[in-house]
Amino acid sequence: MTEDFYPRILVFCCNWCSYAGADLAGVSRIQYPATGRIIRGMCSGRVDPTLIADAFIYGADGFLILGCHFGDCHYIDGNYKAQEKIDMAHEALVYAGLNPDRLEFNQASAAEGQRFADLNTEFHERIQKLGPLGSADKYPLPELTERLKIAQKALAGPKLRWVVGKKSVFTNGGNKYGEVFTQHEINRTLSGIIIDEMATHSIIAALEKKPAAVKDLAKELEIPPPDTLKYVLALNRRGFVEMDGVEGTSPMYKYKGEQS
Ligand code: FES
Structure with a gap:
């Protein structure tokens, strides 16, 4: 994929760990690609599978979901629930034709500004290699979008x-x-x-x-x-x-x- 492809990436951050990690990366002036649009929510467990489908239906090239490390979630098991829901959404969306590398769940703590930046950089590079949605997937657009809408109905x-x-x-x-x-x-x-x-x-x-x-x-x-x-x-x-x-x-x- 050409260097001038500027991916549209969504990055969900939970309020208590990964968002604080993003803050730390910022105040520490750690450099990383600016392609991720951060969405701040209270816990990764709040990410509904239908919203993950929505991200790709509306044209996101990649979706990175970052929560607390296991055992650190401020709602006890929110990130375990997140893992289960995201795994299910991942399977349904890949079955619909999405490239599996476009969706990732990972973790960064409030003290891991460097890790936050590294995860964003790795994800950005991966999506840049894949190219825009529909280019490295099982189906091109708009057929892929139609299939993702069907996956969304299944997930709902x-x-x-x-x-x-x-x-x-x-x-x-x-x-x-x-x-x-x-x-x-x-x-x-x-x-x-x-x-x-x-x-x-x-x-x-x-x-x-x-x-x-x-x-x-x-x-x-x-x-x-x-x-x-x-x-x-x-x-x-x-x-x-x-x-x-x-x-x-x-x-x-x-x-x-x-x-x-
Ligand atoms: S509060 Fe961070 S994953 Fe639950």
């Missing part, structure tokens, strides 16, 4: 939010039957839900544009036909889509709109 849904919210409960204390899950089992469950939710919202987005048969949806969205049928029938049962006649021998489905 109750299924993923519920599982990620219960992740530490299920891996430590277990569910109400006392079954404790391994990280691997929970991560596999989350990955499965991400794939299901992405497929479901892709189908809804396609049917919002025009009615379609299952075989056409499967081809357009590159989802295996048996899975497409399963998702369409599930949407039909939940009242989101309905049959809209038959073309040839294929039932056509159309989107009915949000159900209360």
Whole structure:
């Protein structure tokens, strides 16, 4: 990528550690690239997965989220929650086509002005090498943006939010039957839900544009036909889509709109 590419980078800093680290870097006159726009929030645990999607939908080339070191969060486990939510958002956005290097979660304390500057410099250099959003990703713009919007809908849904919210409960204390899950089992469950939710919202987005048969949806969205049928029938049962006649021998489905 050319040297004159000036990346648009968002840097979230928690109030108590990384923002104070940014302050220290400033008063210590430590030099680092000025491409990061700092957003100050109380805790990295406040970064909602849908806002991470929003950053890229609105054209950010990179998003660096900086919190306290583990064990130092002023809200006890806010940065552990942040890690879980950011991991989930990362997986969904990469599944949608985002280059994995465009999103990073890291930590810097109030005493680490140099570390703050180094993290910003490394991230800036990485994004500068990748180039603008859509240039080193699985899809170019505007197709990537459309797919990121679908990922955002999946991340806003109750299924993923519920599982990620219960992740530490299920891996430590277990569910109400006392079954404790391994990280691997929970991560596999989350990955499965991400794939299901992405497929479901892709189908809804396609049917919002025009009615379609299952075989056409499967081809357009590159989802295996048996899975497409399963998702369409599930949407039909939940009242989101309905049959809209038959073309040839294929039932056509159309989107009915949000159900209360
Ligand atoms: S207060 Fe810094 S990560 Fe929670």
